[in-house]
Amino acid sequence: MINNNYEGYNLKGTILRLERSSIYDGDGYRTVVFMKGCPLRCQWCSTPESQNYRIEEVKGNRYGKIMTVEEVLQEVRKDIPFYFHSGGGMTVSGGELLSQPEYVRCLLTRARWEAIDTAIETTLYGSWEAAEPILQVSNTVFADLKFTDDEKHREYCGVSNKLILENLKKAGTMNADYKLIIRTPLIPGINDSEAELGSIGRFCAQLTNLDYLQLLPYHRLGSDTYRKLGRPYPMKDLRTPSAEHMDWCQNIIGKYVKTVI
Structure with a gap:
């Protein structure tokens, strides 16, 4: 029986898609909820279809759909045996989840209440008031x-x-029980x-909560979507x-960060 009494049950969000059985987005098998909308325009973005906040129809392809918190959780619960x-x-994940912060907070809160392990993938580009909860x-x-480097980031x-x-800095030094991984x-x-790389290493050395830093090699997985x-x-x-x-890059950052993978 569906419980419609929890906070955010009928709250609607714009979802890009759900992916099942991922092994790259946290421990074990994961169901990944990709949010739609991102304020960044990284030139190597592997999911350019997630950038626009609105649902898009391009050459017969539809990117995005509206789902309530409960509708997403109904799909997530199907994979509980695998978890x-x-x-x-x-x-x-995203897009950038801080673009829909109240929706994401309600989704994660309910999942935690149901004893479902929660992970997020974020740029942390948003207000601290939205990010901290x-x-x-x-x-x-x-x-x-x-x-x-700010100029290069721009x-x-x-x-x-x-x-x-x-x-x-706040996320990496606050009193919290989450595992923090920099990518x-x-x-x-x-x-x-x-x-x-040295500058990144020195910055991460300040983060007392940091579990480890992960280096991800550039790839062109998003190039076909750009074409579409x-x-x-x-x-x-x-x-x-x-x-x-x-390996060379790992050794540079490893001068400052205890664990680099």
Whole structure:
């Protein structure tokens, strides 16, 4: 029987899609809820269809749908047996989830109440007042850190990173029980210099709650979606960094951060 008494039961949000059985978005098997809408415009974005806040119809492809909190949880609950056996749960991703903060907070709060493990993937680009309640109902927080350099962040991501860095400092030093993981995508020739990596490492060294930092090699997985959307792919000439270069980058950041993977 559906319980319609909890906070946010009928609250509506714009969802890009739900994906099942992910093993890359937290521990165990995960059901990933991709929110629609993002204020950033990262030139290497792998989900460009998530950027626009509105539902889009492009060449027969529909991107996005309106779902209530309960409608999402009805889908999430179907995978509870997989969570139980694998230690998985629900991950809310984007887009940027802080673009729909009340919806995400209600979704995570109810999932936690139902003993479903919760994780979020966020840029932390939003107000601290919106971010903090969401962090408090998350078991795991994956937070992006692409640059410490503000000019480069503006150039390649479309917005200043000052708010992101402020929120990361708060999230990384507050008294909380979530696991904090920083993710840095390595974009060849853009943020993989010794100077930028050292700056990222020094910044992360301040975060007392940091569990580990994860380096993600650049890939072109979103290029086909750009084509479907009728948009040029800005990073078409870049190549995935070699294993040797990834090791070099890991060693640079490892001078400042205890655990880098």
